[in-house]
Amino acid sequence: MTQLVDLKRALISVSDKTGLLELGKALADRGVELLSTGGSAKALRDARLPVTDVADVTGFPEMMDGRVKTLHPKVHGGLLALRDNPEHLAAMQEHGIAGIDLLVVNLYPFEATVAKGADYDTAIENIDIGGPAMIRAAAKNHGFVSVVTDTEDYDALLQELDANGGATGYEFRQKLALNAYARTAAYDAAVSNWLANTLDVTPRRKAVAGTLAQTLRYGENPHQSAAFYTDGQARPGVATAVQHQGKELSYNNINDTDAAVELVAEFDPKxxxxxxxxxHANPCGVSQGASLVGAYQAAFQCDQTSAFGGIIALNQTLDGPTASEICKIFTEVVIAPDADEEAKKIFAQKKNLRLLTMGALPDVTAASQTIRQVSGGYLVQDKDTGQILPSDLKVVTKRAPTAQELQDLLFAWKVAKHVKSNAIVYVKDGATIGIGAGQMSRVDSTRIAARKAQDMAEVLGLEAPLTQGSVVASDAFFPFADGLITAFEAGATALIQPGGSMRDDEVIAAADAAGLAMVFTGMRHFRH
Structure with a gap:
């Protein structure tokens, strides 16, 4: 296998013109012949760089709105020919095909076009055909051809040429080929997934792709390697947020911050x-108050122990008073739509605290999918965007909830949606006061949540736990009355749950006997 290949002839055809002129000049200065197409050729020519149009090489003009320009034997033959194969060399000579040693192509901006909400026909027009065909050809023939698909690889290419006297090494071309195939795979994944979503069908094959955003120090544990990939969506969140200060985000930071953002976005800033x-991806405190600092303080009082080293998400701009309160304990990450200058100055004193702003909150009602890997495959489902309005609730007990109970029940229901099953959430006056998460038994979750509220009452010096006069949300139905009775014994006065158990009548009877109000949602929120 040829190791070093002199770079004599390059074909450049790019949609993203970033760095194009600098690259073109650097190649021309090294004596490389430049071929190009359309807007790329014009840009190079306007910069007074010597460039040959591909149309002059193929003998065919660009046609059909530019759809047909590089799909020609003189292009693909120049990319695919094996330079050490006599038959290939003879064919090149017979048909006047010159070798192409470097291909620089980035594709029509399909992902960006779709992200902007383009209509169907516009999206279709932004599907690149000639680009992927040339990329795949050059990548296949990486024994002789270098292929660059990302603008961030331009400098690496020039450094490689300088290190090898105008040639590229085999290992370098292998890495470029890997990047090239990954790019075309991601591109095709974007197209196929867009079509599947647009047509509302379950495709026979599901493609998953992303762009490396960060190589992480490790995964959930130090012995696990990890990386963070973005999918190109413009949806506000941890992937699109700006980090203003603090250490690099870890795997667990990213996972937990995402969980916090998805929950806080349930609460409209208005x-x-x-x-x-x-x-650990579960909420340990949630509150909605008259002020941001008040909301933080109430959320913190739900479980001060668990809040230490936690992730904080806010639905409004972080201000100075709230920042000052947050700084009283160790916090890993704070994420908000924005942060004012006073808050930034306060946080600057905590150099390890990570501050992220995302510009806006994600739309929790927007359709999307979640993907989870299992042994031998993937589980794909629609994201849980289920919402409940007061009119959706069915009062199943003799006593209906009061206006305050109803308000707290709906709040608790929003939180329960984001707690790992089995989920139990106690709420009072717009704040969580006890959360039971991830237990195998629902009654255990009910007991744990009540016990945590009792523990916090002792910390706060209260005469009685805040569960007295609280409401309770359960992400799924109570299979027996024991969970409901436990909540009643803790002081709860009203409950919200999906209903649908074989023993609903038994549970309702227990609620009536205790004087509780209970409503059914008809919607379950399992979160495994």
Whole structure:
């Protein structure tokens, strides 16, 4: 296998013109002949660089709105020919095909076009055909051809040429080929997934792709390697957020911050400030108050122990008073739509605290999918975007909830949606006061949540736990009355649950006997 290949002739055809002129000049200065197409050729020519149009090489003009310009034997033959194969060399000579040693192509911006909400026909027109065909050809023939698909590889290419006297090494070309095939795979995945979503069908084959955003120090544990990939969506969140300060985000930071953002986005900023504190992907405190600092303080009082080293998400701009309160304990990450200058100055004193702003909150009602890997495959499902309105609730007990109970029940229901099953959430006055998560038994979750509320009452010096006069949300139905009775014994006065158990009548009877109000949602929120 040929190791070093002198770079004599390059074909450049790019949609993203970033760095094009600098690259073109650097190649021309090294004596490389430049071929190009359309807008790329014009840009190079306007910069007074010597360039030959591909149409002059093929003898065919660009046609059909540029759809047909590089799909020609003189292009693909120049990319695919094996330079050490006599038959290939003879064919090149017979048909006047010159070798192409470097291909620089980036594709029509299909992903960006779709992200902007383009209509169907516009999206179709932004599907590149000639680009992927040339990329695959050059990558296949990486024994002789270098292929560059990302603008961030331009400098690496020039450094490689300088290190080898105008030639590229085999290992370098192998890495470029890997990048090239990954790019075309991601591109095709974007197209196929867009079509599947547009047509509302379950495709026979599901493609998953992403762009490396960060190589992480390790995964959930130090012995696990990990990386963070983005999928190109413009949806606000941890993937699109700006980090203003603090250490690099870890695997667990990213996972927990995402959980916090998805929950805080359930609370419309127009309805008041809200704060979510997350630990190990579960909320340990949630509140909506009259002020942002008040919302944080109420969320913190739900479980001060778990809040230490947690993730905080806010639904409004972080201000100075809230920042000052947050700085009283160790916090890993704070994420908000924005942060004012006073808050930034306060946080600057905590250099390890990571501050992220995302510009806006994600739309929790927007359709999307979640993907989870299992042994031998993937589980794909629609994201849980289920919402409940007061009109959706069915009162199943003799006593209907009061206006305050109803308000707290709906709040608790939003939180329960984001707690790992089995989920039980106690709420009072717009704040969580006890959360039971991830237990195999629902009654155990009910007991744990009540016990945590009792523990916090002792910390706060209260005469009785805040569960007295609280409401309770359960992400799925109570299979027996024991969970409901446990909540009643803890002081709860009203419950919200999906209903649908074979023993619903038994559970309703227990609620009536205890004087509880209970409503059914008809919607379950399992979160495994």
């Amino acid at each position: 309805n008041g400030p809200a704060c979510v504190i997350v630990k």
